[in-house]
Each structure stands twice: as structure tokens, then as C-alpha cells.
Amino acid sequence: MKFGVVVFPGSNCDQDAYYAVRDILREPVEYIWHQDKDLKGAECVIIPGGFSYGDYLRTGAVARFSPVMEAVQKHAENGGYVIGICNGFQILCEAHMLPGALVANDCLKFVCSYVNLLPVNVDTPWTNLCEQGRVLRIPIAHQGGNYVCAPDVLEKLESEGRVILRYCSADGDVTKEANPNGSINNIAGIINEEGNVAGMMPHPERAVEECLGSTDGLLILKSVVEWAKSRQR
Amino acid sequence: MAKAKVYVTLKPTLLDAQGRVVQTALENLGYTNVRGVRIGKYIEVELEGEGSDIESQVDEMCRRLLANPVIEDYRFEVSE
Numbered sequence: 001m002k003f004g005v006v007v008f009p010g011s012n013c014d015q016d017a018y019y020a021v022r023d024i025l026r027e028p029v030e031y032i033w034h035q036d037k038d039l040k041g042a043e044c045v046i047i048p049g050g051f052s053y054g055d056y057l058r059t060g061a062v063a064r065f066s067p068v069m070e071a072v073q074k075h076a077e078n079g080g081y082v083i084g085i086c087n088g089f090q091i092l093c094e095a096h097m098l099p100g101a102l103v104a105n106d107c108l109k110f111v112c113s114y115v116n117l118l119p120v121n122v123d124t125p126w127t128n129l130c131e132q133g134r135v136l137r138i139p140i141a142h143q144g145g146n147y148v149c150a151p152d153v154l155e156k157l158e159s160e161g162r163v164i165l166r167y168c169s170a171d172g173d174v175t176k177e178a179n180p181n182g183s184i185n186n187i188a189g190i191i192n193e194e195g196n197v198a199g200m201m202p203h204p205e206r207a208v209e210e211c212l213g214s215t216d217g218l219l220i221l222k223s224v225v226e227w228a229k230s231r232q233r
Numbered sequence: 234m235a236k237a238k239v240y241v242t243l244k245p246t247l248l249d250a251q252g253r254v255v256q257t258a259l260e261n262l263g264y265t266n267v268r269g270v271r272i273g274k275y276i277e278v279e280l281e282g283e284g285s286d287i288e289s290q291v292d293e294m295c296r297r298l299l300a301n302p303v304i305e306d307y308r309f310e311v312s313e
Contacts, residue, residue: 057274058301065298094301101303103243104250148247148304182248 001225003029004042006072006088008063013049013085013205020205021046025221034066044081044224045072047088049141049203059102059144060090069095081125081224082197086142089189089199098192098199099157100149105142106182112141114213115180117188117202118168121161124191125227126198129219135172136165136216138202140180140188145201147183147190157190165189165200235280237291239309241300242273287311 003021007014014031021029030040034052039045052063063069069091076082076097084092092098105111114137119130130136149157157163165188169178179186181201189200204217243249249271256270276299280287291309300307 057299061298061301093303101301103247103304106248106250108250108254146248150303 001027001043001228002041003027003044003046004032004039005029005046005048006032006034006068007048008034008050008052008066010052010054011048011050011087013087013203016203017046017048017085017205020208020217020221024208024218025225027225032068034063034068037067037071039068039071039075039080042075042080043228044083045075046205047072047082047084047091048205049086049088052087052091055087058094059087060092060094063087063091064094073097076192076197079194079196081228083126083220083224084197084199085203085205086140086145086201089201090144092197092199097197098190099153100147100190102144102201103146103148104144105146105180107180110141110143111145111180112139113180114139115188115202116168116170116172116178117165117216118172118174120163120166123161124164124195124198125224126189126191126200126220127164127223128227129223133172135168135170136219137214138204138207138217138220139213140202142181142201145181145183147181147187147201149184154184157187158185160193162191162193162195163187163189164191164198165202235283235287235311235313237278237280237287237309237311239276239278239291239295239299239307240273241276241295241305241307242271244304244306245271247304283313
């Protein structure tokens with residue numbers, strides 16, 4: 001599966017994502033500059049973390065209108081895979097490709113640490129290699145990861161199985177203490193109605209080798225490859 | 234030339250992290266009667282044109298970019 005990693009001025013997880021795909025997943029990958037209008041044949045687009053456009057105005061607000069995002073939007077409408085990680089998640093929300101928004105962490109701090117994540121729905125392009133109930137360890141690094149949305153949107157996300165990951169304890173309990181940023185219902189990741197667009201605050205690309213402390217992030221990245229393969233058979 | 238003064242504020246139900254910190258700082262300075270601080274954004278937009286066209290244009294700018302209606306409220310005034 002060909003991957004594309006979008007690069008905005010201020011992206012800083014683009015090289016990690018590129019490395020994870022090329023060197024660990026061993027899938028073809030190309031950078032896509034924010035001024036580009038085509039996705040170079042990428043089947044899965046990664047919108048990486050960072051501080052696109054310096055987080056001016058609001059995180060993700062300006063990136064949303066860059067030329068590449070129009071192509072990303074079309075790609076998604078045609079069923080193409082798109083995952084926004086951290087700042088990428090914020091951008092996808094600003095672009096209305098995912099519902100809700102991400103606001104300042106309730107602890108008022110930038111939180112940089114490993115967190116435990118409970119895969120909630122393992123029948124999605126992004127989690128099909130995860131096991132129900134098997135806790136993932138993946139790091140977060142953000143100041144604005146507090147997911148909020150209107151009550152009717154939340155009800156829809158929950159009832160349609162569109163919450164894919166929740167912050168939890170090491171034992172898999174979804175508790176207030178395990179919630180690093182105040183996200184409603186401990187939400188760490190969601191998908192759109194069709195499931196081909198995902199957003200998550202944790203960084204799977206930073207958990208792809210034993211020497212990094214965890215390889216659980218690979219499950220997310222490999223899942224989409226497997227999912228696409230199984231659809232082609 | 235018209236000037237639009239746009240005020241963007243976080244919806245009241247959402248935690249305003251900056252506001253909370255400033256509130257604590259004011260309390261530390263001895264202002265014990267402070268009951269709340271909310272911090273918003275003030276944006277000045279200068280633009281050509283006049284009348285109701287400008288008003289609807291600024292409103293559109295707010296909805297599309299200057300504010301995120303999911304988490305923010307906005308209001309503006311236009312002076313010629």
C-alpha cells in the first residue's frame with residue numbers, strides 16, 4: 001500500500017511517520033508538500049503531528065485551507081484512507097472531515113508520556129489487528145487533545161462504534177485518572193461514518209520498535225494495510 | 234474602507250485554560266472578589282466595500298475561518 005505523508009510548515013512528526021512506514025512497515029511512502037494538489041498515488045494519507053502554520057488562530061485552522069487538503073478531502077470522499085495523528089487529528093476536525101474539536105487539556109499542561117489505550121472497536125481499517133480488551137501502550141505529546149463535541153454527536157459516535165480508542169488504566173479500565181487531557185468519554189481516537197478517515201491524539205509512529213519502548217503503534221499502521229489487502233481479495 | 238472588529242470567545246461550557254490561570258494570578262495579587270476570567274481573541278479586519286455586503290462577508294469569514302463554531306462564539310461590529 002502506498003502511503004503519503006503530508007508536510008505543512010511546522011509539521012514535526014512527518015519524518016517519524018515516513019520512517020515508520022518505509023523502514024518498519026516496509027511499504028512505499030512519499031512526502032506530500034502542503035502546496036501540492038495531487039497525492040502522488042497515495043492510498044493512505046497520513047496527516048502528521050506538529051504545529052502546522054505555528055498553530056496560528058487555532059490549531060489546524062489554517063492548515064485546513066492549504067491546497068493539499070482539498071485533494072485529501074476528495075481522496076476521502078472516494079473512499080481513500082486518511083489518518084490524522086495529533087495535530088493531524090485537529091486539522092481533520094477543523095476540515096469537518098471528522099466531527100467535534102480538540103481544545104486545551106483540562107490539566108492546563110503539555111502532556112508528553114506513554115498512555116494506555118483500550119481498542120473499543122476492532123472491526124475498523126485502523127484497529128483490525130488489535131485484540132478486543134488488549135491494552136495498547138502508545139505515547140502522547142500535546143497541549144490541546146481534549147476532545148469535545150455536541151451531545152447528539154457523541155451519542156452517534158458511541159452508538160455507531162466510531163470511538164476506536166479510549167484512554168484507560170494498565171488493566172484496561174476506562175477511568176478519570178487514566179484520562180490525560182479531559183477528553184469526553186476518555187476518547188483518544190475516532191473514525192468518520194464510513195471508517196476510512198481516522199483521527200487520534202496518540203502517536204502510533206512513535207511506538208514501532210522495541211527500542212522506543214513499544215511496538216503497539218505498528219498495529220494501527222499495519223491494520224490499514226491488512227484491511228485494504230483483504231478488500232482487494 | 235471599512236473596519237470590522239471581531240471578537241471570538243470560547244463557548245461558556247468549555248474550560249478556558251488561560252482564563253483560569255489568569256484568574257488565579259489575580260487572586261494571588263489580592264483581588265479576592267474575582268469570580269471568573271475568560272480570554273478571547275480580538276481581530277481587526279480592514280476591507281474594501283460598505284453596507285450589508287460587508288456584514289454578510291465578515292459573518293462568512295467568521296464561520297469559515299476566524300471562529301470554529303463547534304467550540305467558539307463570535308460577534309463583530311463594522312465601522313466605515
